[in-house]
Amino acid sequence: MKPNLFNVLLICVSLSFSATASGIFSIIPKPVNIERSSGFFRFPRHLAITSGAAQTELLQYLKNRLEIVHDSRIEIASGISKLDTFIQLKILESPDTVLNTEGYVLTIESNHIQISANHAAGIFYGMQTLLQLLPPAIFGERPMSHDQIEIPCAVITDYPRFQWRGMHLDVSRHFFPVEFIKKYIDLIALHKMNTFHWHLTDDQGWRIEIKQYPELTKTGAWRKEKDGTIYGGYYTQEQIREVAEYARQRFVTIVPEIEMPGHSSAAIASYPFLGCTGRQIEVSDKWGIRNDIYCPKEETFEFLVNVLDEVIALFPGEYIHIGGDEAPKYQWERSAVCSEVMKKEGLLNYDGLQSYFIKRIAKYLHGENKKAIGWDEILEGGLAKDAAVMSWRGETGGIKAAEMNHPVVMTPNEYCYFDFRQTKNEKQRAFWYKYLPVSKTYSYEPIPARLTAEQQRFILGSQGSVWTEYLETPDEVVFFVLPRMSALAEVAWSESGNRDFDDFKKRLEIHFQRLSALKANYCDKIE
Ligand code: TNX
DSSP: OOOOHHHHHHHHHHHHHHHHHHHOOOOSSOOSEEEEEEEEEEOOSEEEEEEOGGGHHHHHHHHHHHTTBTTSEEEEOSSOOTTOEEEEEEEOSSOOTTTTTTOEEEEEETTEEEEEESSHHHHHHHHHHHHHHSOGGGGSSSOBOGGGOEEEEEEEEEOOSOSEEEEEEEOSSSOOOHHHHHHHHHHHHHTTOOEEEEEOEETTEEOBOOTTOTHHHHTTTEEEOTTSOEEEOOBOHHHHHHHHHHHHHTTOEEEEEEEESSSOHHHHHHOGGGSSSOOOOOOOOSOSOOSOOOOOSHHHHHHHHHHHHHHHHHOOSSEEEEEOOSOOOHHHHTOHHHHHHHHHHTOOSHHHHHHHHHHHHHHHHHHTTOEEEEEGGGGTTOOOTTOEEEEOSTTHHHHHHHHTTOOEEEOOHHHHBTTSBOSTTSOOOSTTOOBOOHHHHHTOOSSOTTSOHHHHTTEEEEEEBOOOSSOOSHHHHHHHHTTHHHHHHHHHHSOGGGOOHHHHHHHHHHHHHHHHHTTOOOOOOOO
């Protein structure tokens, strides 16, 4: 072979990769335990990948990724011979209690790789780890050669600390197409996160087709901007099903959010009878909290139950988010209907009325075999039975809920709001947007020290929240999310004793190469 620039470059790339791989395992989030052994698995010219009958979807996922290795024949094999170099996905016959539902053991030997787990989710996470042991270019589109790839022999035993490892996205303030939602889900899966909280309704736009109420998307999905242009968009039920299926294949559960009783201008603009004033209002074109609020009358509950029925049919997950945040009581205080309801139900104040509202909906969901989750305001006036609380105004709400034995997801804004600025010199986009560098997200500890061991068990996990008043494009969202999402993924996956920011930063250097291969517009300034 005559050396040319291309060959020389190839050799350099593969040399630099082996140096990194043998030095550190740049896996994010950091695995529980890595035992390095001697030798390497060298990617062969002919690779067999195999599994039990139920894992064909996973095999296909892996094969699709590996197919970028252009000069290797990758075959899904039912049986394997001693001569084969192979990757085997294996569901354990007797369950391993340490691995639980999402853990895995990844064993790399010189001619054979095995991922074993109790459940398919664990196999999927083992595959994510395996992919992170390959050169970052495996995440890209440019074909690579098998002789660039060697994986250090090791046994990696890994499982998550928390069961809720989430990312939220507001698609109301700005709308994002299905294609991007799928990329977002890919990023979630890459980080071994498992929950996508999809904020589908708000004052500035209703984004989910509801067959019984066509005005929600005919009127509610569009707003008139100050310059007279019309802005908006929505997802058809067919698109939602497609996204739900895409998420399922990546072990991501979608938690859809239908906001109530506040943040409901888009719905009230579509159906004025839902409001307290009876007035025709517009889908809001301004940010901030609005006074418009659902009126707690029977027609409103009938509407919401019908909406939720369609939502339930689309999303298989156990939780439905019903909002509950920032609901000003101004219109309720001036409403005869509200006074009547309060008298009839023996409610002492307007917090009590909000609580009545949320309890009714939570009870309905319960009857439909779903669980309600809401922002921490749902604690005010009394928490609905079995409802979970998402703590965003610090941790106070989460602590209170855990003390009452209610499940909690921690997303305190000072650590978890990724629409805040992440570097000192970044423009302050809104007055309350704090400075939240990746190091601060990384330092987050989701379990408040004051909880007893018993109460701590109610902390389901943590979530990064992404409000989009000032994030207009997919590239902007990704820039704000990465790498803080990578940091939070480690907070939610790895034990706190296994975390070290300097070590994380080193792994992040390799992770950035993966993100570049994925064409993800990450922020490379680490503060
Ligand atoms: C508060 S956080 C809100 C959102 C805004 C966000 C950022 C929360 C539960 N409610 O409606 O988008 O602040 O401005």
